Amino acid sequence: MTKLKAVLFDLDNTLVDFMRMKKLAVEVAVEHMMNAGLPGEKQTLIDEIFKIYRRTHIESQSALEELIITKLGYLDYKILSSGIIGYQRGRDLATYPYPKVIPTLKELLKMGLKIGTVSDAPAEQCYNRLARLHLLDWMDVVITYNDTGEYKPSPKPFLLALERLSLQPKEVLYVGDWPERDIVGAKTVGMWTVFARWGEHPDAKDTGADFDLTSVEQVVDIVKRVNG
Numbered sequence: 001m002t003k004l005k006a007v008l009f010d011l012d013n014t015l016v017d018f019m020r021m022k023k024l025a026v027e028v029a030v031e032h033m034m035n036a037g038l039p040g041e042k043q044t045l046i047d048e049i050f051k052i053y054r055r056t057h058i059e060s061q062s063a064l065e066e067l068i069i070t071k072l073g074y075l076d077y078k079i080l081s082s083g084i085i086g087y088q089r090g091r092d093l094a095t096y097p098y099p100k101v102i103p104t105l106k107e108l109l110k111m112g113l114k115i116g117t118v119s120d121a122p123a124e125q126c127y128n129r130l131a132r133l134h135l136l137d138w139m140d141v142v143i144t145y146n147d148t149g150e151y152k153p154s155p156k157p158f159l160l161a162l163e164r165l166s167l168q169p170k171e172v173l174y175v176g177d178w179p180e181r182d183i184v185g186a187k188t189v190g191m192w193t194v195f196a197r198w199g200e201h202p203d204a205k206d207t208g209a210d211f212d213l214t215s216v217e218q219v220v221d222i223v224k225r226v227n228g
Ligand SMILES: [Mg+2]
Pocket: 010, 011, 012, 013, 014, 176, 177, 178, 199
């Protein structure tokens, strides 16, 4: 049987607790903007920012700006710059890998496997998060939205990862937390799949994945099992 030679991971809510990061970043941003004079009640302002994210994109870079203009009728740069500083402070505090991610990746590298990420995040944010997690140098391949212009479950990002690694689909295990995007996409190209139940969809049913794991360290056992 073909042996696994690489493990590829979804980034957000698989390696890093993205929603936790986002929540803290927005909360600290709102506190800083209120200190700088933004009127309103804290939780309402937080909810309004998330509404903007839902309407536009979770990676929107103009949500704070939009909120200020909605509240004041103009863009107050004192409030905006305070909000950006607050956002970055919250983000830096809360961007770290899930428990056991680091030892798991180390173990996979020690076993001689290649590792990488196939993410729907824009390149700038994806590389920024990987750098802040100190994972960038470990990655043999990083595929972002910018590489193909298509989101998972499109086969394109997965196929590009295979091409860059010069590997066959059955030599790759893909780990992700979103069944309709991660599992469907990786399966379509023929990779082995792991559903990351520790991510954003812990209650997902019928994920269709080959393996269903509750902790990232179990990935090592799966590799050992498949490779015999
Ligand atoms: Mg995810």
